[in-house]
Amino acid sequence: MIERIRVIGIGMGDPLQVTGEAARALATVDVFLVADKGEAASDLVAARQAVCDALIPAEHAYRVLEVPDPRRGPDGERDDTAYDRGVRDWHAARVDAYADVIGGLDDGERTVGFLVWGDPAFYDSTIRVVDALVERWGARGLTVEHDVIAGISAPQLLAARHRIPLNRIGAPIHITTGRRLVDEYDPTLGDVVVMLDGHLACAELADAFPEVELYWGAYLGTPDELLVRGPLAQVLDEVRRVRAEARERHGWVMDTYLLRPSPGTLGDTGPSGFPDTEPLTDGVVTVRPLEAGDWQVVRDEHNNEESLRWDFFGRPHTDDEARTSAARARREWRLGRAARFVMVDAATGLGAGVISVRRLGPPGLGLVGYGVVPEFRGRGFTTRALRLVSRWAFDVAGLDRLELGHKAENVASGKAAARAGFTAEGLLRERLPNPDGSRSDEVYYALTRGTFSPETRD
Ligand SMILES: C[S@@+](CC[C@H](N)C(=O)[O-])C[C@H]1O[C@@H](n2cnc3c(N)ncnc32)[C@H](O)[C@@H]1O
Numbered sequence: 001m002i003e004r005i006r007v008i009g010i011g012m013g014d015p016l017q018v019t020g021e022a023a024r025a026l027a028t029v030d031v032f033l034v035a036d037k038g039e040a041a042s043d044l045v046a047a048r049q050a051v052c053d054a055l056i057p058a059e060h061a062y063r064v065l066e067v068p069d070p071r072r073g074p075d076g077e078r079d080d081t082a083y084d085r086g087v088r089d090w091h092a093a094r095v096d097a098y099a100d101v102i103g104g105l106d107d108g109e110r111t112v113g114f115l116v117w118g119d120p121a122f123y124d125s126t127i128r129v130v131d132a133l134v135e136r137w138g139a140r141g142l143t144v145e146h147d148v149i150a151g152i153s154a155p156q157l158l159a160a161r162h163r164i165p166l167n168r169i170g171a172p173i174h175i176t177t178g179r180r181l182v183d184e185y186d187p188t189l190g191d192v193v194v195m196l197d198g199h200l201a202c203a204e205l206a207d208a209f210p211e212v213e214l215y216w217g218a219y220l221g222t223p224d225e226l227l228v229r230g231p232l233a234q235v236l237d238e239v240r241r242v243r244a245e246a247r248e249r250h251g252w253v254m255d256t257y258l259l260r261p262s263p264g265t266l267g268d269t270g271p272s273g274f275p276d277t278e279p280l281t282d283g284v285v286t287v288r289p290l291e292a293g294d295w296q297v298v299r300d301e302h303n304n305e306e307s308l309r310w311d312f313f314g315r316p317h318t319d320d321e322a323r324t325s326a327a328r329a330r331r332e333w334r335l336g337r338a339a340r341f342v343m344v345d346a347a348t349g350l351g352a353g354v355i356s357v358r359r360l361g362p363p364g365l366g367l368v369g370y371g372v373v374p375e376f377r378g379r380g381f382t383t384r385a386l387r388l389v390s391r392w393a394f395d396v397a398g399l400d401r402l403e404l405g406h407k408a409e410n411v412a413s414g415k416a417a418a419r420a421g422f423t424a425e426g427l428l429r430e431r432l433p434n435p436d437g438s439r440s441d442e443v444y445y446a447l448t449r450g451t452f453s454p455e456t457r458d
Contacts, residue, residue: 009151012221029113272336297351314435386420
């Protein structure tokens with residue numbers, strides 16, 4: 001009767017890379033369950049057997065049971081929803097298959113082991129399958145212990161073989177799949193490790209990012225190990241060729257790679273980020289960069305009758321939406337997409353509203369947006385905040401022209417802008433959507449560096 005499940009990371013196939021802890025765990029297992037994935041992966045089955053032969057003492061008896069892996073549809077052709085559903089169905093089918101096999105074990109077979117390629121924490125479903133099994137038995141009153149033993153993963157071995165750290169000093173590492181790479185990729189992500197890439201997705205990035213350094217590795221930890229390194233556009237053909245030859249030889253290819261932006265695009269602010277900014281104040285209103293903790297101001301400025309009247313959709317924010325919006329502000333600032341500030345009542349420190357400058361297409365242009373919570377309306381806070389932020393935009397952020405607009409009927413908004421020095425430049429017909437599906441005209445204002453007069457500055 002089963003008592004314990006051990007999920008054991010066995011590295012990339014070389015017994016020398018199995019940790020001491022994993023080796024010790026291997027010698028406690030009565031039955032190893034391994035997924036039988038058919039002919040194509042027979043090299044992997046052999047590598048796994050070699051690990052057991054090398055590390056389990058001869059006097060320890062164990063069995064290896066192959067559990068036929070349920071069939072999985074073609075991932076590449078599915079959209080994300082179909083892909084997620086497909087993977088979930090496949091996991092459920094695996095749980096059923098393992099439960100059946102474990103149910104048929106002999107009485108003395110109490111410790112079951114799962115051998116996991118690399119580390120169980122990286123793109124491997126074994127922990128989820130074991131959780132589901134343990135939960136299923138728990139529901140029937142059977143307690144089964146389980147533990148997870150770490151192994152050396154493909155990204156670690158890739159870095160070791162290329163003799164590099166995976167991250168630059170204090171910078172993040174983004175680990176993703178080939179399926180997601182092209183949608184997600186941006187050099188500001190920093191170092192990006194790609195796994196599960198059947199089609200060498202980085203090829204699609206070579207024109208846009210030719211200088212990005214590619215560190216590629218296949219069959220890592222095996223005698224057939226392959227390594228290629230160099231600027232993406234320069235080494236791509238070589239990787240394609242080496243990969244195709246290897247696939248021909250083995251019938252399958254397992255590769256992992258790192259994309260490292262060239263120095264200068266080090267995944268930090270980049271030239272377009274807004275500069276770091278201290279709070280700006282005129283003694284009555286203070287504006288400072290919006291932070292995650294300001295989410296209630298984001299919510300309260302929006303969730304009131306007056307704001308919702310002018311909103312495009314007329315729908316209040318949930319607390320989660322306000323939290324997410326506030327939490328994104330720092331990243332938007334860093335990327336130079338939007339400088340979002342919170343307005344604070346200088347006397348009490350209470351949050352009074354929000355004001356933002358979003359970069360528009362042509363260089364030097366910013367689109368201003370603002371909103372004040374009901375308790376602070378009618379006190380001139382918007383005008384004061386607009387002056388502070390305009391001065392910052394021209395003097396610190398290097399913008400040349402600020403624009404803003406409001407629905408033609410929203411007269412109060414326009415007055416605040418005019419008092420801050422903005423000039424109405426025209427009426428844009430049926431530009432802004434209303435919750436009922438109609439569209440309102442927009443009155444459009446601008447303030448330029450040249451028309452930002454000393455009087456409005458102070
Ligand atoms: C299902 S994931 C398993 C990852 C594994 N748990 C780990 O820790 O590396 C399979 C992916 O791991 C990477 N991989 C596994 N073995 C590899 C090897 N020997 N060389 C290079 N990449 C490998 C490939 O990106 C492959 O698509």
